[in-house]
Structures are given as C-alpha cells and as structure tokens.
Amino acid sequence: MSDEKIYQASVTAPVNIAVVKYWGKRDQNLNLPTNSSISITLSQSDLRAHTTASCSASFDSGDSLLLNSKPEDVTNTRVQACFRELRTLRSINESSDSSQPKISHLPLRIVSENNFPTAAGLASSAAGFAALVFAIANLYKLSSSTTDLSRIARQGSGSACRSLFGGFVEWQMGNLSDGSDSTAVQIAPASHWPTMRALILVISGAKKDVSSTSGMQATNKTSELFKRRVEVIAPANIELMQSAIVNKNFETFAKVTMSDSNNFHATCLDTFPPIFYLNDTSRAAIRIVEDLNRTSNRTVAAYTFDAGPNAVIYYQEEDEKLVAGILKGIIGHVDGWHARGKTISPLTYDGFDERAIELLQNGVNRVIMTGIGNGPIITEESLISNSGEPLRR
C-alpha cells in the first residue's frame, strides 16, 4: 500500500551564540522579543543537532519526538506550533499540486541527537528546533525561504531562528503583533570573516535555578534597568555590531560583545528576586580575558555568557596561538584541546591575576574549540531505519 510508505529527511543544524543578547519577550506565545539580537553560528564539525523527520500512515501512535534516545512531549505548544505551521504549508502545496503525495496529515516521527559533550550545559534548544524545522521542511519539500523557516523555528525556541543561517545572523525583532516580521536574516556569511574562532570554557555550576523563559518574564516585569536595555542599549549595540561585522573590526566587535553580555547579566541581577548566571569561575574568565587584552596592548579576545556560567571566548585565528595558548597554559589539564588535529602550545602567563587562574583551574571542566560555521545542511545519515525504527548512531 502506497500510504504505508515511510517518507524521511535528515539534516544537521548548528548552535549559535549571541553577541547582542536576546532577553525578554513582548509576546510569550509567539516568542516575540523585546529587542533584536545578533549571533554567530558555530561550526557543525564541533557542535550540531542531527535530526531525521519522517512520516508515514504506518506510524499509528500519533506524532512522536525522540531526543537523545528519550521520548519528548510533543503536545507542548512550542513543538505543536512548529508542526502546525509546517503542515499548513505542505497542505497548501498538496492542494495546489495534485501530483504531490498527501502526507501533511500523516503522523510525524522525529529522531534527534546532539553531539554536544555530556553535561556541557550548552543551550541545545536553538540547534534542536532549527534542525526540527529544517528537517520537516525537507521532508515536506517546502520551497519556503530560510527567513520564512526562521519565523517557524522562532515559535519553537526564540534563538532557534538564528540557527537557520550560517555566519553572522540578526534576529530582527519586528513590530507586528502576529510576529510575521520577527525573523532572522544573515548579516554576512561565514566566508566573510572565516577567521572568527570561539573557545568555550565549560564551567561547572549548580543546576540553573531559573529557566530562560521564566527568567525573561521576571526581568521584564521587575527590572527598571531592563527598560533602558530594551529602549536604548540593545538598539545601539545592534547598530555598532552590524557595522563591526561588515567592517571586520574586531576591536569594536569585542567591546560590544563584552559590554552587551555584562549589560544582559546586569538586568538579571536587577530582577527581583535577582537572577545569577555568572559564578566566581565565570568572573575569573572575564578577568583572564581582560588580562589577555591588557598584556597584548590590543583587543585579542572577547567574552560572552548566555544564561549560564559557561564562557564563550571569541578571537581571530591569527591570535589563536596567543589566546588559546595562554588558556591552555592555565587549564591544559582539561579535555578538549585536540580539536581537529590541531595542537595548541601552552604559553606562560606572567602578570595574570593569580586568584583568577586558580578559580579557572578548579572550575573549568573542559574546553570546546570551534569557530564560525554554516547553516543547516541536508545529510544522508538517517536516524530512522527504512522500516521506521529509530537508529542509534
């Protein structure tokens, strides 16, 4: 029977780390932000979500989603919003072109795996929802633009919209109440500034007290300072950052990246009750980046922190020996220094803050060396067998 056929498509999608942060929603249900944000898409060679989307009349137990071998709740509104939007687009195509098989109503079976180091505490929802949307769009052979897909992914997880593009990406907040103009656009592809590198310090910390979603709500509701971030600071940082990226001006890029991260965490501290994502080890990482720039007499590195203690340090490839070398000198004992066969020689770090060095040595669990990368891609590697069963890879 033809309607027992199993349709499938497999993709991988990248992680992105914002340099002008998203924090605060003007609409909870639609994930509409209070300000625009800009991120860098990281290489999928190091960090990626891998997702196979399939559908078949033989999937008789309804829609399902298996994430890292664990069944996820597909009835939650975020997943449902993505499924609904994509099905609608498919059904429009099916109506207008009778040669297309009628699959939009079939149960979906999604299998997804992240290749992130266990317990890295890296935000996986952005890559995950980008992969989910991109996989289903391919399954359904939709002709939607990447920006159109970003609008759908945004409803799954706000920052997921930025993971639909490679390189430097802006999520434009938009103004319309239905969110139709709140989408991602590419400022520049990875090839524009391919030497942009990222070194992630995975920092141990207590489990997050406050989820991003509830944290954003609390900040929006209780922080007076947050109003200034939304009205004045974030818009100014967006403009400065666009220009820094277009002109490959690392000094401005770094200054805006660091001060925007500080500004975001300041509004968290101004929330009542206060929200803390940075811990003493995070602050030590800030101090070491300051020491790196001071002892170099120029800006060679920039720190940024999402809603957690991990430090992401951006630098340019020409400074890798210095930036990664000093950090390897300090925390060479942790895993992660042998990325893609490169060997970093540890350097000495005279004049660096001793207390910060000690805190990093005790508080960093591993590093991840990566760099700028491209957007989601189609892969032949499927996570679902021809008979529809999940495969472990």
Place this chain on the structure above:
Amino acid sequence: MSDEKIYQASVTAPVNIAVVKYWGKRDQNLNLPTNSSISITLSQSDLRAHTTASCSASFDSGDSLLLNSKPEDVTNTRVQACFRELRTLRSINESSDSSQPKISHLPLRIVSENNFPTAAGLASSAAGFAALVFAIANLYKLSSSTTDLSRIARQGSGSACRSLFGGFVEWQMGNLSDGSDSTAVQIAPASHWPTMRALILVISGAKKDVSSTSGMQATNKTSELFKRRVEVIAPANIELMQSAIVNKNFETFAKVTMSDSNNFHATCLDTFPPIFYLNDTSRAAIRIVEDLNRTSNRTVAAYTFDAGPNAVIYYQEEDEKLVAGILKGIIGHVDGWHARGKTISPLTYDGFDERAIELLQNGVNRVIMTGIGNGPIITEESLISNSGEPLRR
C-alpha cells in the same frame, strides 16, 4: 607658656550601612553625589571609630593623623578639606570673640582607633571621617549644627556625612555646584524604630580590585544603565524608603533595601570593565534570606551589600530568634554570636537551599550582631596623653 598648652577633645562615631546606596559623584573634589541616599546608623556598642583631636604650639612637626597606630598622610585633599573648613569656622569665632584662645592655626594631632574586628573588611572611612570632624568641632568648641558638620565630613568621605546622625539618615544630594546643600538630615532617630537589628556576615574575598572612588567614576562614565538608576530608580527608592521608615513598614523597607542593593550591583556589572563586589558566598547569603522569607510566609529579613562581599541582614528584634537562629544553625561555628551576653539558639533549616548552605559554611568568617544606634558622642576616654603623646587603648 600658655601657647604650649595642649587642647584636646575625644569622641566616638558610628558606622552606617546604606539601604538606598550612594554610588556615583557629580563632583569628584567636593564628593557631591549623583543621587540621594539613606542609611541606618549602627550601634557604637558594637562598631565605632574613637578619635581624639588635639592641637598645641608644642606640636612642631605640623598636622598629623595616627589611625590604628599607623601614621596617615594628612596632605591628601580629603583630610585637608576637613581641616581647612573647621579651622576657618574656628578662626571666625576667634575674630569675633577675643576671649577665645587663638588655636585655629596650631598644628593638629589626631589619633583614631576603630574597634572593628580585624580584617572584617568593613568600610571604616565613614565612621573615621565623622569622628575626625566631630572631634575637631568639639576641640574648637564650634556651635555648628550637625547638618553643617555633615557638609564638612562629606568632603572627607561622602558617606561620612550620614554617620553624624543616629537612627535613619538621608544624605540629600543637593543641587548647588558648591555643594552647600549636599548634607545629611535625620529622617527619624533610633528611638523611632529601636527594634531594627543588623546581622553582618563577614565574608572572605580577594582584596578589592576596585576602590569605591575609582569604581564610581568608571560606572558614571561607562554604564548606560547607571543613568536610569540616577534619574528614575534611586529617587523612587528614596521616596519609598522615607515612607517605609516613617510608617515602620518592614515589608516595604526590606523590598526597597534588597532591590536597591541589587540595582547598585547591577550598575557595577554594567560598568566597563565590569566591577564585581558580590561573590558566590554573597549570592548564597541572598538565597538564604530569600529562603528565610519564603519559609516564613512573610518578609522577616532584608539583605544589602556595600562595595564588598559582606552581607548586612536587617531584621526586627521580634524576629531575632528566627532570623539569627536559622543563621546560627547554618554557621554557628564562626565567631560573633555572643554579642552583649545574648544567646541565640540555633534552629534547623529544612527546605533551605543546600548549595547555598554549603557556600555560607565555607565562606563566612564571622558574624557581627548589632542594631540601630545613635550619632557621635563625646567621651572622656582620650587617645592622647596630657603631654601630647598617643596612647594605646
């Protein structure tokens, strides 16, 4: 010879801890603040600066200041400003009343001692400059009002102006460029709300990276959020706090105290490069106060942090068994629980954050139990002998 006579006066002056913080100067030289602030004066039974001011023609080596047995530089502009203002007032009196001995031009010898626990890291400059100004004013038998003296003490150390009064004190920022209207006034004496108590958690931390003075400059110069604090938040908190004090409304007092402290530290984090005074132990103290209020189903305690990691926890005497009891249950092993013969019974703390408890147990060095107190007082205990030599007490 009569002009070899040694004149002297001895005083003690209190510490104050702000509940609406002073941070940011509109004039560096005159110590004029960017916003008004409110503090509580703490009891001198527990914390005080003790100062003897003397003058004599026999002091032939010029002005001198001995602080905790160490000679201090009296040529710095802050000390000089206080000396100059007080001498001017004395010389006016001498000119208008010839019966007054001519002592305004004589070398000053000041000896001062703090009774603070060693290495407590408590701000001593406020009590110190209040004592210095009050001692010299008594030496010179000035009839100046306390508010007039606060104007002088402000030039030594901004927050010193608040230590000239007991109870609840507002430092009104003033508007005039010469600072003549930037003085302290008493909102209410200690007797208005005598049950106000303070428990100080002395928290170990690296030596302060950034002094208050240079920190304030950096924040004023680089933090966009700070503008909102100055323009909107601090003025609103001043009004709320005045009313909370007048009405002895602890719930509002606590809410404003905590959020103003968070707001101040948020602007420090928004400074570039960022300034951190709170550490992981400080944040654990915040969490424990949140747990205290949550488990009590009402607001029994409020935290506040000056430019350092120490937590000051305000509460009312009727809640001492609970607030101090829980804290003694957690950190009963440190010194400071036997203030003035009172015994606090340790309580159990079911449902409190375990990670915060562990951090407090490892990071608190001692506690200081104290409460609201009165302004500077004259004492017979002199720190200078009849022959003009410093005495150790």
